[in-house]
Amino acid sequence: xxxxxxxxxxxxxxxxxxxxxxxxxxxxxxxxxxxxxxxxxxxxxxxxxxxxxxxxxxxxxxxxxxxxxxxxxxxxxxxxxxxxxxxxxxxxxxxxxxxxxxxxxxxxxxxxxxxxxxxxxxxxxxxxxxxxxxxxxxxxxxxxxxxxxxxxxxxxxxxxxxxxxxxxxxxxxxxxxxxxxxxxxxxxxxxxxxxxxxxxxxxxxxxxxxxxxxxxxxxxxxxxxxxxxxxxxxxxxx
Amino acid sequence: xxxxxxxxxxxxxxxxxxxxxxxxxxxxxxxxxxxxxxxxxxxxxxxxxxxxxxxxxxxxxxxxxxxxxxxxxxxxxxxxxxxxxxxxxxxxxxxxxxxxxxxxxxxxxxxxxxxxxxxxxxxxxxxxxxxxxxxxxxxxxxxxxxxxxxxxxxxxxxxxxxxxxxxxxxxxxxxxxxxxxxxxxxxxxxxxxxxxxxxxxxxxxxxxxxxxxxxxxxxxxxxxxxxxxxxxxxxxxxxxxxxxxxxxxxxxxxxxxxxxxxxxx
Amino acid sequence: xxxxxxxxxxxxxxxxxxxxxxxxxxxxxxxxxxxxxxxxxxxxxxxxxxxxxxxxxxxxxxxxxxxxxxxxxxxxxxxxxxxxxxxxxxxxxxxxxxxxxxxxxxxxxxxxxxxxxxxxxxxxxxxxxxxxxxxxxxxxxxxxxxxxxxxxxxxxxxxxxxxxxxxxxxxxxxxxxxxxxxxxxxxxxxxxxxxxxxxxxxxxxxxxxxxxxxxxxxxxxxxxxxxxxxxxxx
Ligand SMILES: Nc1ncnc2c1ncn2[C@@H]1O[C@H](COP(=O)(O)OP(=O)(O)OP(=O)(O)O)[C@@H](O)[C@H]1O
Ligand SMILES: [Mg+2]
Numbered sequence: 001x002x003x004x005x006x007x008x009x010x011x012x013x014x015x016x017x018x019x020x021x022x023x024x025x026x027x028x029x030x031x032x033x034x035x036x037x038x039x040x041x042x043x044x045x046x047x048x049x050x051x052x053x054x055x056x057x058x059x060x061x062x063x064x065x066x067x068x069x070x071x072x073x074x075x076x077x078x079x080x081x082x083x084x085x086x087x088x089x090x091x092x093x094x095x096x097x098x099x100x101x102x103x104x105x106x107x108x109x110x111x112x113x114x115x116x117x118x119x120x121x122x123x124x125x126x127x128x129x130x131x132x133x134x135x136x137x138x139x140x141x142x143x144x145x146x147x148x149x150x151x152x153x154x155x156x157x158x159x160x161x162x163x164x165x166x167x168x169x170x171x172x173x174x175x176x177x178x179x180x181x182x183x184x185x186x187x188x189x190x191x192x193x194x195x196x197x198x199x200x201x202x203x204x205x206x207x208x209x210x211x212x213x214x215x216x217x218x219x220x221x222x223x224x225x226x227x228x229x230x231x232x233x234x235x236x237x238x
Numbered sequence: 239x240x241x242x243x244x245x246x247x248x249x250x251x252x253x254x255x256x257x258x259x260x261x262x263x264x265x266x267x268x269x270x271x272x273x274x275x276x277x278x279x280x281x282x283x284x285x286x287x288x289x290x291x292x293x294x295x296x297x298x299x300x301x302x303x304x305x306x307x308x309x310x311x312x313x314x315x316x317x318x319x320x321x322x323x324x325x326x327x328x329x330x331x332x333x334x335x336x337x338x339x340x341x342x343x344x345x346x347x348x349x350x351x352x353x354x355x356x357x358x359x360x361x362x363x364x365x366x367x368x369x370x371x372x373x374x375x376x377x378x379x380x381x382x383x384x385x386x387x388x389x390x391x392x393x394x395x396x397x398x399x400x401x402x403x404x405x406x407x408x409x410x411x412x413x414x415x416x417x418x419x420x421x422x423x424x425x426x427x428x429x430x431x432x433x434x435x436x437x438x439x440x441x442x443x444x445x446x447x448x449x450x451x452x453x454x455x456x457x458x459x460x461x462x463x464x465x466x467x468x469x470x471x472x473x474x475x476x477x478x479x480x481x482x483x484x485x486x487x488x489x490x491x492x493x494x495x496x497x498x499x500x501x502x503x
Numbered sequence: 504x505x506x507x508x509x510x511x512x513x514x515x516x517x518x519x520x521x522x523x524x525x526x527x528x529x530x531x532x533x534x535x536x537x538x539x540x541x542x543x544x545x546x547x548x549x550x551x552x553x554x555x556x557x558x559x560x561x562x563x564x565x566x567x568x569x570x571x572x573x574x575x576x577x578x579x580x581x582x583x584x585x586x587x588x589x590x591x592x593x594x595x596x597x598x599x600x601x602x603x604x605x606x607x608x609x610x611x612x613x614x615x616x617x618x619x620x621x622x623x624x625x626x627x628x629x630x631x632x633x634x635x636x637x638x639x640x641x642x643x644x645x646x647x648x649x650x651x652x653x654x655x656x657x658x659x660x661x662x663x664x665x666x667x668x669x670x671x672x673x674x675x676x677x678x679x680x681x682x683x684x685x686x687x688x689x690x691x692x693x694x695x696x697x698x699x700x701x702x703x704x705x706x707x708x709x710x711x712x713x714x715x716x717x718x719x720x721x722x723x724x725x726x727x728x729x730x731x732x733x734x735x736x737x
Contacts, residue, residue: 054639056639074641081639085632085635085636087633088655101640101643269700289686289687291683291684292682292697293682305591305595306589306601411699411700431701
């Protein structure tokens, strides 16, 4: 096997836009294995952090480094956006697209598309134009499209935000399968229950800074900061 | 990209006719409908496709100067003679004439029907400040109108004088819409479909005669013009066959044109 | 009212009897405008996409100029093309004045900015939508452009159709550079102007209805082709 792109090392990363500091400085080590949950109130910088890790956000200072050159690392990761981006094509073509642009043959790509549509419950919608899907179906499609190339690491930005309980459980099962198959997962969520079910470790963000990064057990039993305590108690975090 | 264009241009360019001649004519000539009779006969007798560019006299002369047409057929003597004198045309050949008529609202508020001459008629219009539509497009008809105004000694330019800068038909439409007076050539008037409340009020003054002349563009200035075809067309236009067709062309039982070409000496 | 009615019936009879002149004029209208649309699309669509995707120094100025060119008055274009193609102009030797080619050139100049501008807006919108995804999927520049053009094809067809609409109904420029020569450069719009000039409103209106019907037919045809090729709308 080729060398892993992990660990991913973030040191003193800062994102500023129009003089305003959106994130950082943050430092974070993403080890080769595990399921990291990112929590924090709206606007705390979860999306920004995930985008920084994936290389979508220009850094004002600091570094993000993989064990391999950036271009090699980039093709071995995937991202599920908070607002699913639906290409103006059928579900089938959306799913096959990442495979096709990376040189996979058509037959194999469309075969994989059908398998993944089935796994996320979109088998009946294969020929539906993706923009016509419901909000939850779009999220499922985005997830399947991210996982179809079996990335080494996948970033998920609130992938279950619009899903009902059953769909959430199905997605969680798929993510656990992926984790078992060796995929490193970083995911943001507002759902404490989901965090408890999935997390190996938790990153807690406030105002663009990581104020807590601890193993899941420690975070849920004895949060170190009052904000995290409030979150877990169901209070409003200011 | 450039090559694609080159190909397109050559294909379309060569699609132009082999034996065609471009003739700039005045709107009044074309609106008379005579060209619909003459062109097929020309094609039959000489095998020339005459492509008519229907424009005002001013533009016809410009087209000839620029070499964009092979010959012109217009009616504005002074301008034609200047054109030939400047070397743009080889010679001026008179072909035929028709006449101008004065059109106006049927109840004739300016009473031009009683005028003695065309100039008097215009003077009456100016006096009554009755609405008058002028071609205002530097055409032969427009030039004729201006010379008549000059002869009348009347001042024009008030609210009632409306230069429209349009062809004969469009100007007639405007006059019909405004119930105005207008100077038109008889052929255009007879062929005009939208007479509304207008009527022919004054005609017959020799000053209103309208001589058409044919001028081939000088190949000495523009080597590409089809001088041979232009001469062949001139021969045809001055032939007995043309005389017969022109003299016998009628609208509503009225003769429009009188052939008066002299055979070449 | 009566005149409109007469125009309708005149148009109706011209069409049902397949009047030879009408057929010829209509075909020439189509030939000129479709050629112009094809050429203008070949230039305008990729140029619009290029403007949407690539950043370069005078990009904003270029877009502003493009949008201004959209409003070019056709008669001015006609006049300039006329002066360029006139025998006494710089391209006089080509002998193109008063030919269908000259009309195509004028129409290309008139509709290219329109097509490019609509294509630019359409591709810009899709690019804004797809940007993060296409970057995230590590697509190459070529793949991005291909994807945007393909997924934007409906909008691009619309751009070309808008160009067709502007071209087929245009009279000012082609009157000047084509000369409205019977059997050579007469098209529907110049024929309408001519018949109006003769005061023959019924025939002019009849031709007008044929023109409108033609524009609708071409639009419908292209939309039908667009839909059968992949179902659904977005
Ligand atoms: N391009 C940008 N320009 C300026 N400010 C931005 C930009 N993108 C995000 N922000 C701001 O940065 C802050 C962090 O945004 P981010 O999207 O990372 O929050 P979040 O934690 O994901 O919130 P949510 O839970 O609502 O998704 C917010 O205050 C947001 O308004
Ligand atoms: Mg967010």
